[in-house]
Amino acid sequence: MMGAMRWMAVVAIVTGAAFGTCGCNSGAIDSSWKVKEPMPSGLGRLVLDARRDRDRKAFNYGYVLYPIGIGASDPGFSVLTEPNVTKDYDPTTGLPPKGIPPIFYLKPGHYGIDIFGMGACFRGTDIVIREGEENVYRASMDPGGSVGGIVLGPATGTPLPGVIVWRPLDRGYGTDGKDWDPKHSYEGSRICKTTADGRYFIPDLPPGENTIVYY
Numbered sequence: 001m002m003g004a005m006r007w008m009a010v011v012a013i014v015t016g017a018a019f020g021t022c023g024c025n026s027g028a029i030d031s032s033w034k035v036k037e038p039m040p041s042g043l044g045r046l047v048l049d050a051r052r053d054r055d056r057k058a059f060n061y062g063y064v065l066y067p068i069g070i071g072a073s074d075p076g077f078s079v080l081t082e083p084n085v086t087k088d089y090d091p092t093t094g095l096p097p098k099g100i101p102p103i104f105y106l107k108p109g110h111y112g113i114d115i116f117g118m119g120a121c122f123r124g125t126d127i128v129i130r131e132g133e134e135n136v137y138r139a140s141m142d143p144g145g146s147v148g149g150i151v152l153g154p155a156t157g158t159p160l161p162g163v164i165v166w167r168p169l170d171r172g173y174g175t176d177g178k179d180w181d182p183k184h185s186y187e188g189s190r191i192c193k194t195t196a197d198g199r200y201f202i203p204d205l206p207p208g209e210n211t212i213v214y215y
Contacts, residue, residue, distance in 0.1 A: 008214045014145035014205045035103055035134060044129035046104040048113070052120045052141035061117035061141070068110045068125060080104065114206050116190065117141055123206030147212060148201035151194050159198025164215040166191035167202060 050058040065080040112125040121144035190202040
């Protein structure tokens with residue numbers, strides 16, 4: 001990559017093997033996912049059923065849940081993120097994993113989600129939330145793709161070490177200096193620094209378009 005490095009973003013097309021790009025609204029859900037809370041007025045409920053490794057409930061992953069059809073500058077634009085889910089859902093207590101609710105209360109509309117795990121990921125853009133209704137969304141995590149390369153100085157053409165390279169958390173957050181916070185970006189997104197010879201590698205990205213930022 002050649003050119004000025006400060007807050008430069010490019011779009012990379014990532015491919016992955018055996019990857020499903022859409023989830024499903026499952027009809028048969030085990031009792032551990034049953035929601036007993038009343039439905040708030042004006043909202044719909046989303047239950048995220050993330051699966052991987054032979055259909056087991058997923059853990060050790062992060063997610064980005066975002067609305068589709070409105071821009072990041074719209075007052076109604078809101079992104080939900082969780083950088084690291086460290087515990088599996090516990091059906092004996094009915095409690096969600098520490099640090100993440102598997103249940104979301106959202107305004108009616110169209111949503112997408114990216115899920116990042118070690119060796120697996122998921123991208124879905126087909127979540128529909130309707131007022132007063134519950135949507136149990138099944139996301140099967142599969143092996144994703146990766147992006148890598150070498151960063152060269154714009155003037156000398158020599159490799160640049162220590163350049164921060166990351167995939168922002170969502171379609172608007174983290175693509176410029178004023179919004180980016182590495183404390184919230186490290187695990188939920190993908191971030192690295194170039195090596196002494198200017199090389200970088202970011203694994204486990206959902207296939208499709210991914211914005212990659214160089215700083």
